[in-house]
Amino acid sequence: MVVMENAGYQKLLQMVAYCQNVDRCRRSLMAVHFDEVWDNERCNQMCDTCCHEEGFVDITQHARQVVLIVEQAGSMNEKVTPLKLVETWMGRGPAKLRKMIQTTALSRLQAESVIVSLLLQGYLREDYSFTPYTTYFYMKLGRKAPLLKEKTHTINMNIRVRGTVSNRGANPFKTL
Numbered sequence: 001m002v003v004m005e006n007a008g009y010q011k012l013l014q015m016v017a018y019c020q021n022v023d024r025c026r027r028s029l030m031a032v033h034f035d036e037v038w039d040n041e042r043c044n045q046m047c048d049t050c051c052h053e054e055g056f057v058d059i060t061q062h063a064r065q066v067v068l069i070v071e072q073a074g075s076m077n078e079k080v081t082p083l084k085l086v087e088t089w090m091g092r093g094p095a096k097l098r099k100m101i102q103t104t105a106l107s108r109l110q111a112e113s114v115i116v117s118l119l120l121q122g123y124l125r126e127d128y129s130f131t132p133y134t135t136y137f138y139m140k141l142g143r144k145a146p147l148l149k150e151k152t153h154t155i156n157m158n159i160r161v162r163g164t165v166s167n168r169g170a171n172p173f174k175t176l
Contacts, residue, residue, distance in 0.1 A: 017120055020113070023158050025050050056156045062104065062114050063123055063155050064148050065089060069101055070124065070141055079129075079138045086111050115139075117157045123148065 018029060026047035031038030045051045069088050073080040076096065080088070087093035089111055091103035104111055118124045125142040128135055147153045 013120065016116065020116055020120065022049060055159055057159055058154055059114050059117065059157045060148070060154045062106070063118055065102055065104065066115060066118060067123065067141060067145050067148050069097060070139055070145075072097055072100060074141070079127075079136075081137060082112075082115065082139055085115060085139050089115075113159075114157065118142070118155075121155065123155070 018026075021029065025038075025040045025043045026049050027043050028038045028040050030036075040050070043050045066085065066089060069085060070080060072078075078094075078097065080097075084093055084097075086108065088097045088101070089104050090106075090108065091098060106114065115124065119126070119139075119142070122142045122144040124145070125140050127138045127140045129138065130136075148155075
């Protein structure tokens, strides 16, 4: 299994980062992966990243809410899957985990994006449980989670702005 090998796990995270990427040319990323040279100007806004604008949003308060859910689950000896984490944060999860948290006004897609960003940045980490028939994936606090206790610590997430560079639209993360 890929998660058991350090190199395989790093490649898995690179694939997730590639999917979440909104600021680097896709063709450039592919060229780097295959040890090729690529000039971003040659893309001519042909990939999904180059034809959209991006921007940064502060997700610090959202991150603190998510970390609080994971902390509460840990204190109750409760394991939290990514699905259970999203559901709880959106106010639909188990009642015992929802008691002391503020639910999010984000859409499901936005909430999932925030959680993936926290995972990629090291504020959350994965924990696996293996059975003969399946593998379970749980969310745990990452090595950077304690930084959120500091009032001055901030976390930004790069997001894509709706529309193309030539056709600017509204930011889909307005509520962030």
